[in-house]
Amino acid sequence: MEVISTDHDPFVIGVLSDTHIPDRVRHLHPALLNLLREQRVDLILHGGDVSVRSVLAELESVAPVRAVTGNRDLLLLNDTPITRLLMINGVRLVLTHGHLNPGTYWRDKFLYITRGYNFERYQKRLVRAFPEADVILFGHTHHAENRWIGKTLFFNPGSVSHGDFIDPQPKYGLLKIAKDGRIDAQIIPLTGARIEHNEWVETT
Numbered sequence: 001m002e003v004i005s006t007d008h009d010p011f012v013i014g015v016l017s018d019t020h021i022p023d024r025v026r027h028l029h030p031a032l033l034n035l036l037r038e039q040r041v042d043l044i045l046h047g048g049d050v051s052v053r054s055v056l057a058e059l060e061s062v063a064p065v066r067a068v069t070g071n072r073d074l075l076l077l078n079d080t081p082i083t084r085l086l087m088i089n090g091v092r093l094v095l096t097h098g099h100l101n102p103g104t105y106w107r108d109k110f111l112y113i114t115r116g117y118n119f120e121r122y123q124k125r126l127v128r129a130f131p132e133a134d135v136i137l138f139g140h141t142h143h144a145e146n147r148w149i150g151k152t153l154f155f156n157p158g159s160v161s162h163g164d165f166i167d168p169q170p171k172y173g174l175l176k177i178a179k180d181g182r183i184d185a186q187i188i189p190l191t192g193a194r195i196e197h198n199e200w201v202e203t204t
Helices: 032-038 053-060 102-115 119-129
Strands: 002-004 011-016 043-046 065-067 083-088 091-096 135-137 145-149 152-156 171-177 183-189 193-196 199-202
Touching (some): 032 053, 053 065, 119 152, 145 183, 152 171
Parallel strands (some): 011 043
Antiparallel strands (some): 193 199
């Protein structure tokens, strides 16, 4: 477990996932880096499907980055773990993509095609894998979640490129952890651009 010491109150974390560069879009959303700077994030957590290392370098121009491996991150297997455990202001966080292993990935794929999205499918799996976590941060589904179940926060920022079929809006998350351990979690839509032919096109 990585223990992050900080004097900041609250400690501000930008949470994002599923950038899918360049397989779904060539660049980060044009507003993302400036928004993270404006919010003065102390740390950026990437929930996987980074795809290429240059994405992490861009994010590191804003704040330190911790990332995990997603199912599309074959080029990053030696650089990013499947799971990260962090302790910030006494809060135990787990960062994982959510697919956990190839077998589960293909089972998910089948169930998503035949039955659609189901949060409980992921919630049960993640709580079994990480029973001691206060916050479980994950990606993979492209479907944003910000849910407290008991004393555990399940937080998925959605995708900063393509959302899912239910809500295609790209999104990211903001997590604020106070000195006393209180947590404020927000999902923030990314507006002003949409993807056309793998490029961001400005919208009005």
